[in-house]
Amino acid sequence: MQSMVTETIPQLRALSLAKKRILISELVDEVYGSPVEDKALTAALNERIANYHANPSSAKSWTEVKARLRKKR
Numbered sequence: 333m334q335s336m337v338t339e340t341i342p343q344l345r346a347l348s349l350a351k352k353r354i355l356i357s358e359l360v361d362e363v364y365g366s367p368v369e370d371k372a373l374t375a376a377l378n379e380r381i382a383n384y385h386a387n388p389s390s391a392k393s394w395t396e397v398k399a400r401l402r403k404k405r
Contacts, residue, residue, distance in 0.1 A: 338344050347355065384391055392400075 344352070344355075
Protein backbone atom coordinates (compact mmCIF):
# COMPACT_ATOMS: atom_id res chain seq x y z
CA MET A 333 0.00 0.00 0.00
CA GLN A 334 1.44 3.35 -0.99
CA SER A 335 0.76 6.50 0.91
CA MET A 336 0.50 10.05 -0.30
CA VAL A 337 3.99 10.72 1.04
CA THR A 338 5.71 7.82 -0.72
CA GLU A 339 3.82 8.59 -3.92
CA THR A 340 5.06 12.19 -3.74
CA ILE A 341 8.59 11.32 -2.60
CA PRO A 342 9.28 7.72 -3.75
CA GLN A 343 12.94 7.97 -2.61
CA LEU A 344 11.69 7.58 0.97
CA ARG A 345 11.12 3.86 0.39
CA ALA A 346 14.86 3.42 -0.24
CA LEU A 347 15.91 4.95 3.09
CA SER A 348 17.18 2.67 5.81
CA LEU A 349 15.12 2.35 8.98
CA ALA A 350 17.68 4.43 10.87
CA LYS A 351 17.47 7.25 8.33
CA LYS A 352 13.66 7.10 8.39
CA ARG A 353 13.74 7.51 12.18
CA ILE A 354 16.03 10.53 11.87
CA LEU A 355 13.69 12.00 9.25
CA ILE A 356 10.69 11.48 11.53
CA SER A 357 12.50 13.16 14.40
CA GLU A 358 13.45 16.12 12.24
CA LEU A 359 9.90 16.47 10.91
CA VAL A 360 8.40 16.36 14.39
CA ASP A 361 10.89 19.01 15.55
CA GLU A 362 9.98 21.16 12.56
CA VAL A 363 6.23 20.82 13.14
CA TYR A 364 6.23 21.18 16.92
CA GLY A 365 9.46 23.09 17.50
CA SER A 366 11.79 22.31 20.34
CA PRO A 367 10.14 20.38 23.12
CA VAL A 368 9.03 22.54 26.01
CA GLU A 369 9.94 21.13 29.37
CA ASP A 370 6.85 20.60 31.48
CA LYS A 371 8.18 20.28 35.03
CA ALA A 372 4.97 18.74 36.36
CA LEU A 373 4.93 16.14 33.58
CA THR A 374 8.63 15.39 34.07
CA ALA A 375 8.07 14.93 37.82
CA ALA A 376 5.09 12.64 37.23
CA LEU A 377 7.02 10.51 34.74
CA ASN A 378 10.03 10.29 37.07
CA GLU A 379 7.71 9.18 39.88
CA ARG A 380 6.20 6.48 37.68
CA ILE A 381 9.64 5.25 36.65
CA ALA A 382 10.74 5.13 40.30
CA ASN A 383 7.58 3.19 41.22
CA TYR A 384 8.26 0.73 38.42
CA HIS A 385 11.87 0.21 39.53
CA ALA A 386 10.71 -0.30 43.11
CA ASN A 387 8.04 -2.83 42.08
CA PRO A 388 8.46 -4.06 38.47
CA SER A 389 5.88 -6.83 38.91
CA SER A 390 3.17 -4.18 39.27
CA ALA A 391 3.61 -3.16 35.62
CA LYS A 392 1.16 -4.39 32.99
CA SER A 393 2.04 -5.39 29.45
CA TRP A 394 0.49 -3.53 26.54
CA THR A 395 -1.51 -6.70 25.76
CA GLU A 396 -2.98 -6.70 29.28
CA VAL A 397 -3.84 -3.00 29.09
CA LYS A 398 -5.58 -3.39 25.72
CA ALA A 399 -7.56 -6.40 26.96
CA ARG A 400 -8.71 -4.46 30.05
CA LEU A 401 -9.77 -1.48 27.94
CA ARG A 402 -11.69 -3.70 25.52
CA LYS A 403 -13.62 -5.25 28.43
CA LYS A 404 -14.80 -1.77 29.48
CA ARG A 405 -16.48 -1.11 26.13
